[in-house]
Amino acid sequence: MARTTLDIDLNRVEGDLEFQVDLDGNRVVDARCVGTLFRGFEQLLIGRAPKDGLVITPRVCGICGTAHLYTAALALERLAGLPVTPHATLVRNLCLMAENVQSDLRQSFLFFTPDFVHPRYAGQPLFADIEAAFAPLKGSVVRSALSASRKVVELVAIFGGQWPHSSYMLPGGITRGATARDLIDCQDIVDQVIEIYERDIIGDSLDNWLALDGSDAFFDWLDAAPHAASAVGLLTRFARAIGLQHIGAGARHFLSAGSWHDPLRWQPPYTDAPTLLAGGIYHADGGRLDPFAPEHINEHVRHSWYRPYPGGRHPFQGETVPDYQPDTDRYTWAKAPRYGDQVVETGPLADLLTGGDELIRSLQAREGPNAWLRQFARLRRTGLTLHFMKAHLAELGRQLGTPHFLPPPADAFEHGEGYGFVQAARGTLGHWLQVTDGRISRYQIVTPTSWNASPRDSAGRHGHWEQSVIGLELADPADPVEIGHIVRSHDPCLVCTVHFVQRGERRRYGV
Secondary structure, X not given: OOEEEEEEEEOOOOOOEEEEEEEEOOEEEEEEEEEOOOOOHHHHHOOOOHHHHHHHHHHHOOOOHHHHHHXXXXXXXXXXXXXXXXXXXXXXXXXXXXXXXXXXXXXXHHHHHHHHHOHHHOOOOOHHHHHHHHOOOOOHHHHHHHHHHHHHOHHHHHHHOOOOOOOOEEOOEEOOOOOHHHHHHHHHHHHHHHHHHHHHHHOOOHHHHHHOOOHHHHHHHHOOHHHHOOHHHHHHHHHHHOOHHHOOOOOOEEEEOOEEEOOOOOOOOOOOOOEEEOOEEEEOOOOEEXXXXXXXXXXXXXXXXXXXXXOEEOHHHOOOOEOOOOOOOOOEOOOEEEEOOEOOEEOHHHHHHHHOOHHHHHHHHHHOOOHHHHHHHHHHHHHHHHHHHHHHHHHHHHHOOOOOEOOOXXXXXXXXXXXXXXXXXXXXXEEEEEEEOOEEEEEEEEOHHHHHOOOOOOOOOOOHHHHHHOOOXXXXXXXXXXXXXXXXXXXXXXXXXXXXXXXXXXXXXXX
């Protein structure tokens, strides 16, 4: 049977991507994630002052600037062994939480659910309800979620002056402390977003939603009318009706560095990284959780357009030297990060599995990783984040008037190395820098999409996205909407067009 290649162009979020799959009949037999543009931020930073990273790295991504700013500040603090006040960590966490909430809401209802109104599904019993709720830019849930996503990032602007590309975090704290007026405004913002989340997203109280602790309890909850008609209810019932719980497993190892640094315990010597939601490596088979050990991270370039080196290198020994060789078996500008020798998935599903969410662990144990569960976990995480935002605001009220910035010594950044991690909306984000004679001599960034969209490594292991579609049976190769469901469940923030190649002929199909 003739082999068919589909080229799926993914527009920019954390790098421009093209997703290629080979079909044998209707079955996906190989896949390649192709990063089509060279980022170059690591090279741009070499030779600059260490604190330049605070301004430059938030521009890596237009929607995750807070995450990059936070990570850059953490790396400098670890390099210099600087203390940070609880006041500053609370504000930093709140702003990161707000950024993640807006991202999760927009991804869910601007990029994932529009596929549900595909003409293929017009005969589904729920289709009229799906159109009413999720029609692009018109559906009731879409409009409500957009309103909440716009509102929540106002919190970042209160402390950072603007969003995105804010510059209010710096080594030792933040540029200004919270005031009583700030707290009142922030509480109003969070209350408004929770009201929308409870009314339209879950159809229940936040407390009841977070109390669900197992798959049986969830499916019983789903049967109740207000829950079934909510965004989560409609998404779940429709996704399962079209079989998304059976596709898109990918790698069965899940990476998280831990969510939200503990404001009271995030202090030198930083030999551990206390977080409010635990990190680690969660193994789907058996449910084992191993501690997160950053020394196990390494990057391969065997199938990437970079100057070759053998095996994988830790970011402190890493390099990002372009070596474009298009007519070889190298096929991407993305590197291949690995945790030891394991291909891993990062993102909301990983956050909640490592963090001990009993509902998500129960659903994973019941059916394994899949496209529906990955998207469901994103909306589950939104509720948990809003819960932590309320708790952070209460604690910040007790910290009013306490220091928000501890000035570092003048020579704090002359020599040394440091790294930092946060859980961005799409998963684990890491920065590593080395400083020599007051100048950056090495800077390496590993983004969440680098983990998920990685190419094959030196041992030939496919990246996670590649694994998630290999073996997939397409109902109609001329209309491969299943690939759209799987890829979008990972939050690449894309609208894509598929180019169909067969017997030398190229055709275009919308996905």
